[in-house]
Amino acid sequence: MPEISDRLRNLPPYFFALIGQRMREMQERGLDIVRLDIGNPDMPPPPHVVQTLAESVRNSGKHGYSGYQGTPAFRQAVARYYQRRFGVDLDPDTEVLPLIGSKEGIVNMSLAYLDAGDISLVPDISYPSYATGARLAGAAVYWLPTVASNYYLPEIDVIPDDIASRAKVLWVNYPNNPTGATADIGFYNKLTRFCLKNDILLLSDNPYVDVTFDGYQACSALSAENAKACTVEFVSFSKTFNMAGWRLGAAVGNAAALRTLLQVKSNVDSGHFQAIYDAGIAALDHTPQSWINERNAVYRRRRDRILEALPEIGLVADKPKGTLYIWAHATQIASQEYIERALTEAHVALAPGEAYGKGGKNYIRLSVGVSDDRLDQALGQLKSWYTSAYRSG
Ligand SMILES: Cc1ncc(COP(=O)(O)O)c(C=O)c1O
The missing domain is CATH 3.90.1150.10 (Aspartate Aminotransferase, domain 1)
Structure with a gap:
């Protein structure tokens, strides 16, 4: 070999x-x-999600390619969810892109933006795919320490200027895997200001946003001031709707960044099975709180x-x-x-x-x-x- x-x-x-x-x-x-x-x-x-999948699978018209951007109905359902859940308006045609699980989008986003010599800012203690994407792209990872005494939030102020000027993306994830730490909107406002100042794409991986306890409500990075100018958030159905094996997610936010991600994806995959999108719509629209x-x-x-x-x-x-x-x-x-x-x-x-x-x-x-x-x-x-x-x- x-x-x-x-x-x-x-x-x-x-x-x-x-x-x-x-x-x-x-x-x-x-x-x-x-x-x-x-x-x-x-x-x-939820049972209605399984039922929708079963009905859709039996529909002979649902078995062809469903398009590189998924179905418009799925993108619209994601936009409705963002409006309902966070009060964030998304254009379903340009600000929502379906993913084959959020992990796929996370790695492909690094391939979309990083080359050798570029820097990805990654929290030290984070989901491994942020660093993996950078390594596959040949880029360097600059680790941002996250420690218990700072509630596992990275200290943005101490990033050296020469690193910030070479960095192209910054990853965050709250509620956080593995620490369980959370972040409030003030933190995202600060990140947004830092990213806009340094021309960095803020990548908020948010699969646990609806897995919270004791009355705590997690927020979206897209609720921060001017967020859409520099932010993409990754949505996952795996934990919100117990659909980990279905491999369904979405990237939402900055339209230019989503176009770039689509350029990678359209060369690599051909979208999801339509029945999965239909079930995803059922999950988003009809799952009661x-x-x-x-x-x-x-x-x-x-x-x-x-x-x-x-x-x-x-x-x-x-x-x-x-x-x-x-x-x-x-x-x-x-x-x-x-x-x-x-x-x-x-x-x-x-x-x-x-x-x-x-x-x-x-x-x-x-x-x-x-x-x-x-x-x-x-x-x-x-x-x-x-x-x-x-x-x-
Ligand atoms: C922080 C984080 N991001 C992304 C993922 C991947 O989720 P998905 O199943 O949507 O690919 C996981 C899965 O455990 C995760 O913990």
Whole structure:
């Protein structure tokens, strides 16, 4: 076989693909591993979404290509959602672009804007695809430290001028994976001013905007002053509507940036299956807020169950106001050792914080995306293991 490309050789393997391989090997040995490491919603989408898909699939007119910009009806539904949810007006023809899952758009946006010598500003502790996109494009990543003492918000004021002048994009994500941190509109106003001043595209990845607890309402970066002049936001159906496997999302905001993204996408993919767009419209237009609230109440209950158990399993964490995650660290041993022993001795998989950047090194991410029974089982196994390993005697 020929040599693989330098582009790929320079890319670290995707952490969750590696751990998935290890899980399969352990399962083949007959071990039952409870997975608290992945943020994969365990509950189904709203029933009307599934019904719409089933009806649409049976329609013989829905099986052809649906266009590089998806269907107008889908784009209009996304625009209606932004107006209803955030009071933000979007032109469905120029300010909404469907994606095959937001991850696809995130990586392609970097390919659309970055070359060798360019800089992507990426929070250290963030979803890996922001840095991956920059690396695939041959660009450099400038890491913005995000630390607990600053609520996991990057300090924009300390970015050196020569870095700001070479940077083309800035990534943020609140409610945040993996830390659970949140941001208010004042933060986005500040980012918008910084990006407009330095001619930087602000990229707000917002998949957890509707996964929030305790009365907290997350906002859109597009609600900031002058946001559309420099901002694109990534919308995902994966977590909002429990549709992770359906691969549906959208990029919304600055029209020029969306045209550029479309230039990449129209050369790479040919849009989604129309039935998926139809189901997406049903999700956006006909999912009552009560469905979202009830789903979030299940996650909140699981979050609280984990938080209550933490002292008995040697972990500490803050209470997150959103996302599927608890960002914890071990109190008695190094977090890496904790994760390894939890997997091999308690048969519970946890995500290492360093998968999200160097700043995450001493942290462990736990997910609430597992059924109540499996969560109880995982916490029980962790308690027995931790008690016998570290607390007996
Ligand atoms: C912060 C963040 N962005 C993007 C994604 C990708 O979502 P999608 O399923 O829409 O590709 C995820 C998935 O976990 C995520 O946590």
